[in-house]
Amino acid sequence: MHDVSRSPEPTPGEDLESLAGRVDRAIGDVASLEPQARATAMALREAIEAFHRAGLTAIVKRLKDDPRGKELLFELVDDPSVRALLAMHGIIRTPAPTTASEPPLELVQIQLPGDTKGWCSGPQADEVTAEKPVAFEAGGAKILVLRVKNELRAFRNACAHVGLPLERGMCDVEAGTITCPWHGFRFDADTGECLSAPQCQLEPFPLRVTAGVVWVKPS
Numbered sequence: 001m002h003d004v005s006r007s008p009e010p011t012p013g014e015d016l017e018s019l020a021g022r023v024d025r026a027i028g029d030v031a032s033l034e035p036q037a038r039a040t041a042m043a044l045r046e047a048i049e050a051f052h053r054a055g056l057t058a059i060v061k062r063l064k065d066d067p068r069g070k071e072l073l074f075e076l077v078d079d080p081s082v083r084a085l086l087a088m089h090g091i092i093r094t095p096a097p098t099t100a101s102e103p104p105l106e107l108v109q110i111q112l113p114g115d116t117k118g119w120c121s122g123p124q125a126d127e128v129t130a131e132k133p134v135a136f137e138a139g140g141a142k143i144l145v146l147r148v149k150n151e152l153r154a155f156r157n158a159c160a161h162v163g164l165p166l167e168r169g170m171c172d173v174e175a176g177t178i179t180c181p182w183h184g185f186r187f188d189a190d191t192g193e194c195l196s197a198p199q200c201q202l203e204p205f206p207l208r209v210t211a212g213v214v215w216v217k218p219s
């Protein structure tokens with residue numbers, strides 16, 4: 001049986017990075033549990049998150065409906081802990097250019113005001129598996145997040161051949177590669193280097209994970 005060490009008690013005033021680190025370690029511990037225990041832990045996590053999401057959604061919706069509340073809400077999301085919490089629940093998202101094909105925002109979603117220093121929130125880190133990359137759009141860029149050797153990598157979601165999307169590419173977990181579904185170019189999923197045409201390369205983006213959420217800085 002896997003031995004999951006007990007999380008330390010919260011420290012008053014603990015900073016966001018430390019809190020996020022504890023979340024990430026706990027998620028890592030859950031991932032290594034036996035299947036039945038992992039399923040129970042995931043069900044508990046989802047139930048608690050749904051409970052929190054419902055309350056947070058009600059708070060954000062009410063604040064948005066009031067001019068002063070909206071102002072306060074925008075001030076609140078400048079706080080990294082509030083920003084991370086709302087992004088984790090899909091209640092806010094970072095600015096991205098809208099296109100005609102993009103669905104309208106749901107009522108509870110808000111565009112963050114001002115500069116977010118270029119970092120855009122993406123999927124939950126545990127949605128990205130070694131077999132299945134996740135594609136999303138943010139900051140005007142199409143982004144592909146891959147898991148390779150249990151690390152996450154982000155690239156522009158454009159094959160170095162003729163720029164077609166890669167999220168349906170075939171991942172070879174052992175070799176750490178992804179093969180483009182269109183014409184078969186193969187890439188090192190760690191570095192983005194093209195193994196079929198050495199002069200080609202996927203464009204990498206900086207990536208970090210905060211409180212279980214992937215953040216990418218597209219250039």
Ligand code: FES
Pocket residue numbers: 159160161162163164180181182183184185
């Ligand atoms: S677009 Fe990827 S191999 Fe052609």
